Each structure stands twice: as C-alpha cells, then as structure tokens.
Amino acid sequence: MITYCKLCLFPSSKPDLYFDSDGTCAACLSYRHRSEIDWEKRKGEFIELVSKVNKTNKTNWDCIVPVSGGKDSTAQVLKMLELGFNPLCVTATTCDLTPIGRENIQNIKNLGVDYVEFSPNPLVRRKLNRIGLEQVGDISWPEHVGIFTIPVRAAVQYNVPLIIWGENSQNEYGGPAADAANNVLTRSWLEEFGGLLGLRVSDLPASFGIRDNQILPYQYPSDDELQRVGVTGLFLGHYFPWNGHTNYMLAQANGFKSFGKVIEGSIVDYENVDNFQTGIHDYFKFLKFGFGRATDLISIHMRRGHISRDQGVALSKKHDGKFPWTYLDKNLSEILKPLQISTQEFQSICDKFTNESLFQTDSNGVLIRDESNSLIKTNYDNVD
Numbered sequence: 001m002i003t004y005c006k007l008c009l010f011p012s013s014k015p016d017l018y019f020d021s022d023g024t025c026a027a028c029l030s031y032r033h034r035s036e037i038d039w040e041k042r043k044g045e046f047i048e049l050v051s052k053v054n055k056t057n058k059t060n061w062d063c064i065v066p067v068s069g070g071k072d073s074t075a076q077v078l079k080m081l082e083l084g085f086n087p088l089c090v091t092a093t094t095c096d097l098t099p100i101g102r103e104n105i106q107n108i109k110n111l112g113v114d115y116v117e118f119s120p121n122p123l124v125r126r127k128l129n130r131i132g133l134e135q136v137g138d139i140s141w142p143e144h145v146g147i148f149t150i151p152v153r154a155a156v157q158y159n160v161p162l163i164i165w166g167e168n169s170q171n172e173y174g175g176p177a178a179d180a181a182n183n184v185l186t187r188s189w190l191e192e193f194g195g196l197l198g199l200r201v202s203d204l205p206a207s208f209g210i211r212d213n214q215i216l217p218y219q220y221p222s223d224d225e226l227q228r229v230g231v232t233g234l235f236l237g238h239y240f241p242w243n244g245h246t247n248y249m250l251a252q253a254n255g256f257k258s259f260g261k262v263i264e265g266s267i268v269d270y271e272n273v274d275n276f277q278t279g280i281h282d283y284f285k286f287l288k289f290g291f292g293r294a295t296d297l298i299s300i301h302m303r304r305g306h307i308s309r310d311q312g313v314a315l316s317k318k319h320d321g322k323f324p325w326t327y328l329d330k331n332l333s334e335i336l337k338p339l340q341i342s343t344q345e346f347q348s349i350c351d352k353f354t355n356e357s358l359f360q361t362d363s364n365g366v367l368i369r370d371e372s373n374s375l376i377k378t379n380y381d382n383v384d
C-alpha cells in the first residue's frame with residue numbers, strides 16, 4: 001500500500017521526503033511556512049548580498065543566470081531585468097532539444113540579454129543518456145548534471161562571481177535541504193540533491209570508453225577556481241515569491257510558446273516543452289516511486305487549495321505515469337533511435353526499475369497492464 005501526504009498526493013515512496021507525525025509532507029510544510037515570510041525584508045537581504053558578492057566583479061555582467069528557455073527561466077530573466085541587472089544568460093542545451101525549446105531560447109535572447117549556449121558533444125551525451133537509463137534508470141542523468149555544472153563553469157570562465165538560480169527544488173518538492181541550505185547552491189548541494197543518483201562523473205571514463213577530456217562539461221570546477229572568482233550561487237525563489245503558474249503567465253505575455261495541448265504525462269501544456277526525452281525521464285520516476293509529473297503539478301495546486309483532493313486523485317489516475325508511447329507528439333521509437341535502444345529493450349529496462357510493490361499484479365504476481373501498456377497503482381489515495 002502506498003501512503004500519501006494528507007494535504008497533497010506526494011507518496012511516502014518519494015526519496016528523501018520527510019513527513020511530520022501528522023502525515024503532512026515537507027513540501028506542504030515548506031509551503032505553509034511561506035505565508036510567514038517577510039518578502040520586503042528578503043528583497044533587502046538579496047540586494048545587500050548581491051552588492052557584497054559583486055565587490056570583486058570587474059566584468060560588464062552583474063550575474064550569470066542559468067536558463068533552460070522554459071517558463072521559469074524566462075520569468076527569472078524578466079525579474080533580473082526589472083531589478084536593473086545586466087545578466088549573462090547561460091544555457092546548457094537539453095539532450096534532445098525540441099523546436100519549441102529552440103524558439104523559447106531565441107525569445108529569451110530577444111528580451112535583451114547577452115547569452116551563451118553550451119552544447120556538450122552529442123555523441124558522448126548519447127552514451128551518457130544510455131548509461132544513465134541502464135545504470136540508474138534516468139535517461140536525463142547527463143542533463144541534470146550539466147544544468148548545474150555548465151553555468152558554474154561559465155562563471156569561472158567569464159569571471160562573474162554571482163550566479164542567480166531559480167527555485168530551490170528542495171522547497172516545492174520537499175527535500176531535506178529546504179530549510180538548511182535554503183538560499184545558496186554549493187557543490188555539496190549539487191552532489192546531494194542535484195540528481196546524481198550515486199553515479200559519479202569521475203567513474204565514467206574508465207568503465208564506459210569515454211575519454212577523460214570528454215566529461216569536463218559534467219564536472220564542477222575545482223575549489224581553487226571557485227575561490228579565485230568567488231563564485232556564489234543564490235536561489236531567486238528564496239528572496240522573491242516563486243509560483244510556476246505565475247511564471248508561465250509572465251513568460252507567455254513576453255513571447256514564451258507552449259505546446260498548445262496537454263502534454264503526455266502532465267496536466268498542462270506549458271512546461272517541459274524543450275526536451276523530447278522528458279517523457280521517459282518522468283515515466284521512470286513513476287516506475288520507481290509511484291508518482292510522475294502530473295502528481296507534482298496536482299500536488300502544487302492541492303497545497304494551495306486550488307483543487308480538491310477528489311479532483312487531484314481523479315487527475316492523477318487519468319494523466320500520471322502513462323507508458324510514454326509519445327512525448328510532445330514524437331514517437332518513443334524515434335526518441336530512442338539515437339541512443340540505439342529498441343522499444344523492446346526499453347521495456348526490459350523499464351521492468352528492471354519497476355518497484356512492483358507499488359503496482360497491481362495478477363494472482364501469479366505478474367504486473368497488470370491496461371490496454372495502453374500502462375501499469376495500475378495498488379492505490380491512488382490513502383486507504384483506511
């Protein structure tokens with residue numbers, strides 16, 4: 001049986017998720033805490049900290065803003081411009097960039113910023129996608145490392161000490177670092193919460209025929225380099241109210257494009273539109289932990305009282321964790337082709353990472369699949 005948070009649909013199977021004695025999850029506790037925040041005071045702290053960090057900055061740029069091209073990063077750039085900053089935006093391009101993702105990157109450039117796009121060697125990256133999928137059940141492993149390492153490398157490269165990240169994912173998603181390390185992103189934050197899943201970058205070359213000099217983009221700079229530049233990473237979401245849907249509205253009003261219909265495995269059309277591999281990434285989360293992207297979004301809105309528990313449960317049944325036959329209308333076999341993985345091989349990798357205790361089985365203990373090859377959870381809400 002899966003146990004769920006009493007206020008949202010986060011399951012106890014979610015890694016590192018803390019529940020209080022009342023059965024409320026850390027993400028809900030963290031959200032409740034937000035209403036007590038004095039945002040004017042936080043803004044003051046932000047301005048003070050920024051000017052302190054920037055004392056040693058001799059470049060034209062006030063900060064690095066890591067951007068994906070998504071709605072959050074578009075809103076983040078708008079916020080920095082509104083505050084009078086001249087940012088250098090840095091994108092680590094996604095593993096399988098979509099045409100909409102390309103348009104949205106172009107749109108951020110046109111907001112009026114200097115911009116660096118870094119695209120790691122695609123042949124090495126495909127190997128890493130495959131290694132990530134087969135070894136730790138995460139096709140997006142190289143991307144999740146690169147979105148943290150590449151902007152920090154850029155900070156060192158361009159001598160810009162300040163990095164302004166978006167939201168601390170530990171807040172909305174309820175990780176243990178939500179309170180302790182709320183405002184800064186450090187090497188230890190990355191190593192613990194950045195999605196490395198125990199697969200160490202330094203272990204890769206020897207084991208998988210990748211050369212040492214090909215994994216630099218996935219490695220955090222040395223402590224010496226970081227100290228020379230004085231790199232400090234702050235989370236914007238710690239200092240200013242952060243809301244995904246508001247970010248979407250602001251981004252859309254400034255040229256951001258969405259998919260135009262509800263995305264597979266989601267309940268909206270406006271997020272994760274920049275990488276065809278995201279559907280596979282989200283599906284594996286469902287197989288391992290019994291929740292996918294739809295549940296993340298549903299829970300955000302339940303926490304805020306925007307949708308009822310009954311509505312939330314119905315939406316999660318309908319949208320969460322469906323077998324990813326397509327993502328953003330691209331066929332699974334086409335998405336897997338560059339990685340040289342067949343649909344059959346994909347299914348067996350899925351089976352390897354499925355936590356069978358979360359899903360219904362027949363009398364012989366074999367997983368039950370519906371007509372679309374999707375698994376059915378043992379329970380979609382708490383059972384008395």
Ligand SMILES: [Zn+2]
Nearest residue numbers: 005008025028
């Ligand atoms: Zn919760």
